[in-house]
Amino acid sequence: TYVPGDSERMLLYRELDRLESDEEVEAYRKRMIDRFGPVPHEADELMHVVGLRRVGKKLGCEKIILKQGYMQMQFVSNVNSPFYRSQMFNRILAYVTSHIQDCVLKEKFNKRMLRINDVKTVGQAVNLLNQISQIDLGNEKK
Numbered sequence: 425t426y427v428p429g430d431s432e433r434m435l436l437y438r439e440l441d442r443l444e445s446d447e448e449v450e451a452y453r454k455r456m457i458d459r460f461g462p463v464p465h466e467a468d469e470l471m472h473v474v475g476l477r478r479v480g481k482k483l484g485c486e487k488i489i490l491k492q493g494y495m496q497m498q499f500v501s502n503v504n505s506p507f508y509r510s511q512m513f514n515r516i517l518a519y520v521t522s523h524i525q526d527c528v529l530k531e532k533f534n535k536r537m538l539r540i541n542d543v544k545t546v547g548q549a550v551n552l553l554n555q556i557s558q559i560d561l562g563n564e565k566k
Contacts, residue, residue, distance in 0.1 A: 426460055426467050443474045472546035479553040483512055488549070495543035495552070499536045515559040 427433045436456075443449050449471050456463055463471070480488045480497065484507045487498040500507045507513055520527045520538065528539040543549050 426456075426464050440471065440474065444478065446475060449474050469546045472550055475550045476546055476553070479550060479557060482557055483516060483553055484510075490543060490546060490549055493544050494539055494541045495549050497538045497540070499538070501535065503534075503536070511561060512557065514561055515556055518559050518561060519556045 425433070427436055440449075440452060443452060453463060453468075453471055456467065476488060483497070484500050484505075485497045486500060489496045489498075499513075516538065520529055523540075526541045530537055530539070540552065543552060
């Protein structure tokens with residue numbers, strides 16, 4: 425294992441879970457390298473989760489699941505939420521419209537979800553969500 429000792433590993437997981445910015449994650453990564461050597465792929469993916477959580481929240485996601493080569497985003501439960509009238513939700517719809525072959529938008533058990541195929545890593549998911557969050561709708565005031 426990359427970090428020896430269960431208690432040390434749990435402390436580091438908790439610390440990682442509290443990080444909120446890319447700068448904090450990068451500082452954390454550097455400390456890990458200094459203490460334990462090069463970061464293995466699994467630990468690197470875990471560090472990307474911080475960014476995934478942050479951009480997912482910005483996109484109105486209550487939950488994001490990555491499995492079997494796809495990403496499933498579960499949106500705000502309240503169907504009357506202002507989120508569904510927001511520019512951010514319009515960006516999501518614009519992405520779905522232009523990538524219809526890779527996306528499935530559905531409602532199941534009163535939960536609105538978007539499935540995007542061919543998302544294999546946390547880093548890929550973060551990049552994709554950042555791309556969606558920056559879609560130019562052409563009608564925004566600058």
